Amino acid sequence: xxxxxxxxxxxxxxxxxxxxxxxxxxxxxxxxxxxxxxxxxxxxxxxxxxxxxxxxxxxxxxxxxxxxxxxxxxxxxxxxxxxxxxxxxxxxxxxxxxxxxxxxxxxxxxxxxxxxxxxxxxxxxxxxxxxxxxxxxxxxxxxxxxxxxxxxxxxxxxxxxxxxxxxxxxxxxxxxxxxxxxxxxxxxxxxxxxxxxx
Amino acid sequence: xxxxxxxxxxxxxxxxxxxxxxxxxxxxxxxxxxxxxxxxxxxxxxxxxxxxxxxxxxxxxxxxxxxxxxxxxxxxxxxxxxxxxxxxxxxxxxxxxxxxxxxxxxxxxxxxxxxxxxxxxxxxxxxxxxxxxxxxxxxxxxxxxxxxxxxxxxxxxxxxxxxxxxxxxxxxxxxxxxxxxxxxxxxxxxxxxxxxxx
DNA sequence: TTACTTTTAGTACCTAGTCATAAATCCGGG
DNA sequence: CCCGGATTTATGACTAGGTACTAAAAGTAA
Numbered sequence: 029x030x031x032x033x034x035x036x037x038x039x040x041x042x043x044x045x046x047x048x049x050x051x052x053x054x055x056x057x058x059x060x061x062x063x064x065x066x067x068x069x070x071x072x073x074x075x076x077x078x079x080x081x082x083x084x085x086x087x088x089x090x091x092x093x094x095x096x097x098x099x100x101x102x103x104x105x106x107x108x109x110x111x112x113x114x115x116x117x118x119x120x121x122x123x124x125x126x127x128x129x130x131x132x133x134x135x136x137x138x139x140x141x142x143x144x145x146x147x148x149x150x151x152x153x154x155x156x157x158x159x160x161x162x163x164x165x166x167x168x169x170x171x172x173x174x175x176x177x178x179x180x181x182x183x184x185x186x187x188x189x190x191x192x193x194x195x196x197x198x199x200x201x202x203x204x205x206x207x208x209x210x211x212x213x214x215x216x217x218x219x220x221x222x223x224x225x226x
Numbered sequence: 227x228x229x230x231x232x233x234x235x236x237x238x239x240x241x242x243x244x245x246x247x248x249x250x251x252x253x254x255x256x257x258x259x260x261x262x263x264x265x266x267x268x269x270x271x272x273x274x275x276x277x278x279x280x281x282x283x284x285x286x287x288x289x290x291x292x293x294x295x296x297x298x299x300x301x302x303x304x305x306x307x308x309x310x311x312x313x314x315x316x317x318x319x320x321x322x323x324x325x326x327x328x329x330x331x332x333x334x335x336x337x338x339x340x341x342x343x344x345x346x347x348x349x350x351x352x353x354x355x356x357x358x359x360x361x362x363x364x365x366x367x368x369x370x371x372x373x374x375x376x377x378x379x380x381x382x383x384x385x386x387x388x389x390x391x392x393x394x395x396x397x398x399x400x401x402x403x404x405x406x407x408x409x410x411x412x413x414x415x416x417x418x419x420x421x422x423x424x
Numbered sequence: 425t426t427a428c429t430t431t432t433a434g435t436a437c438c439t440a441g442t443c444a445t446a447a448a449t450c451c452g453g454g
Numbered sequence: 455c456c457c458g459g460a461t462t463t464a465t466g467a468c469t470a471g472g473t474a475c476t477a478a479a480a481g482t483a484a
Contacts, residue, residue: 049284083284085284085288086247086280086281086283103334129351132354134341134342134345135355136301136341139338140337143337156333156362159362160337160360160362162359163358164357
């Protein structure tokens with residue numbers, strides 16, 4: 029069944045978005061029109077040719093891949109840090125951080141930002157989270173910018189460092205956590221660790 | 227400076243690995259040989275042509291992207307689930323989950339697995355973590371497989387569901403957490419839902 | 425020199441297009 | 455019925471970045 033021009037072009041866009049690897053010839057067959065018509069359609073819709081589309085996808089993923097691992101080290105951008113005292117990081121909630129249906133940020137990303145910051149604020153070769161009590165105060169939505177503020181508040185008798193992290197969207201508290209951090213360079217007193225070397 | 231065949235082919239492989247978008251012509255210029263020589267080299271080294279390379283990169287990233295979002299929905303693979311009762315997931319600690327220097331898993335990944343499982347076990351349209359108390363019992367290393375077991379243990383007077391999650395490597399407890407989950411359909415008593423989106 | 429490897433050149437063909445021009449077809453109004 | 459604009463199709467010339475094959479030239483070692 030041949031569709032109207034409008035309808036065909038709408039479906040064309042959708043088809044290519046879903047599968048950028050489709051050729052004009054395949055599209056022509058799919059819509060029962062000539063290849064030339066498909067090309068006219070692409071021209072009108074400013075859809076580039078197959079090879080350009082593929083190149084674009086490849087370029088993007090290539091750039092992403094390079095960025096992926098090193099960036100993972102710290103979740104959020106640290107914008108201020110005073111070692112063993114305090115630190116601040118910002119984290120922009122994007123599409124990939126939210127539940128698809130509700131657009132609400134998944135808890136572990138807020139945790140990751142806070143945990144990451146707690147690790148970073150510890151001025152030591154090795155810092156690990158031993159224990160944490162956290163509270164998700166209010167939901168964070170896609171597009172919001174979360175500012176996490178970490179403050180070193182003290183030490184436990186077992187020598188762990190306690191870090192409080194509060195995260196805000198604007199003036200509003202959205203997340204709050206207390207982290208007990210294990211660190212390697214405690215004067216002495218080695219509890220239960222094995223080795224840690226580079 | 228013209229290199230030996232061996233040396234040129236070694237560099238050729240490296241060059242293409244680093245930048246798959248390079249044409250034979252550009253390579254010919256780079257190594258001061260003819261385009262035909264480059265093609266012979268590619269043939270001997272079984273390196274596909276530019277377009278195939280790009281297509282490959284694009285295909286991979288496209289598959290990743292399609293997999294990335296829905297897969298991100300749950301961290302770890304759920305291998306068993308009894309809605310509103312219990313669930314089990316496994317999570318293999320890979321390179322991207324550990325601190326580079328120590329090869330110890332970053333806390334937020336263990337948290338993410340547990341949190342994700344706590345969300346999944348709740349048989350409801352919307353489940354969000356309101357509060358969590360967690361403990362990282364022992365360090366998890368790259369290559370280890372973490373099995374998380376979630377159990378719904380009760381409800382708070384405010385109507386939240388409490389989920390306990392314990393994660394193990396082998397028989398050893400590595401992570402333990404108590405999650406207080408907010409859920410949308412708290413009053414609803416019926417078991418089966420007919421709507422399954424996504 | 426001869427024998428062999430390596431490199432270069434040239435041709436025909438391929439895919440998945442571009443651009444431009446022209447012709448055919450469709451669809452509605454008068 | 456014919457007319458006219460929109461739409462579709464056809465055709466030809468050209469492109470990039472190749473493959474596949476043949477042939478010749480250049481380099482190298484005994």
